[in-house]
Amino acid sequence: MLKATKYIRAATIAADRQREIPFDIAVLAQEERHLRRKVITLIHGDRVLVDFPEPVTLEDRDVLVLEDGRHAEIIAAEEELLEVRGRGPVHLASLAWHIGNRHLAAAIEAERILILHDHVIKAMLEGLGASVAEVTEPFHPLGGAYASGSHGHSHAAHSHSHDHGDNHEHHHGPASHAHGHGKRRHGE
Numbered sequence: 001m002l003k004a005t006k007y008i009r010a011a012t013i014a015a016d017r018q019r020e021i022p023f024d025i026a027v028l029a030q031e032e033r034h035l036r037r038k039v040i041t042l043i044h045g046d047r048v049l050v051d052f053p054e055p056v057t058l059e060d061r062d063v064l065v066l067e068d069g070r071h072a073e074i075i076a077a078e079e080e081l082l083e084v085r086g087r088g089p090v091h092l093a094s095l096a097w098h099i100g101n102r103h104l105a106a107a108i109e110a111e112r113i114l115i116l117h118d119h120v121i122k123a124m125l126e127g128l129g130a131s132v133a134e135v136t137e138p139f140h141p142l143g144g145a146y147a148s149g150s151h152g153h154s155h156a157a158h159s160h161s162h163d164h165g166d167n168h169e170h171h172h173g174p175a176s177h178a179h180g181h182g183k184r185r186h187g188e
Helices: 010-016 089-101 119-127
Strands: 002-008 024-028 034-041 047-057 063-066 071-076 078-085 113-116 131-138 168-170 177-179
Touching: 002 010, 024 034, 047 063, 078 089, 078 119, 089 113, 089 119, 119 131
Parallel strands: 002 047, 024 071
Antiparallel strands: 002 063, 034 047, 063 071, 078 113, 078 131
16 A cells, blocks of 8 residues: 655645646545545545644645655545625624634635535524525635644544533634623522
8 A cells, every 4th residue: 555644735836836747636525635644545546545643634736745756636626515605794704703603614715605515504694694505616614723734623632511501711712702601600
């Protein structure tokens, strides 16, 4: 089995203008591009053991460097997404807050937000006045406060509980949010 322990960001290759022609490619959805130690299958059937020291989210056109020196390019697969649009910038920011409050992965652009397709979230957003359309395209969500250099976010690695008997806040970095659950006195 082939093995990759290194990768090169597409932006680095473009800046250097030294792109080796990859011997094969892997087409992966956003969740599949978040990996540390995992076997992936290239489009011509070769299997590659990806074995990185830390979790990484590979982006479109990033390259795996195989132990034998060959390169395999990563292509972001098209996924079923929801395209969310607001009535204006403030409304779109409000919609982004509601999406973030539910810890959903989101690609935020100037005039739209993309999230993975979810009929319950779609109904909620429409109830908040959003225009929501179903689209199919590659998904490149923001990394989140715990991404530590990669572009992924795993809540499993950073779990927290919400004891509804307490008022509390927890912070996810600069874009923090609070969860107030009402005041309770002991014994109520």
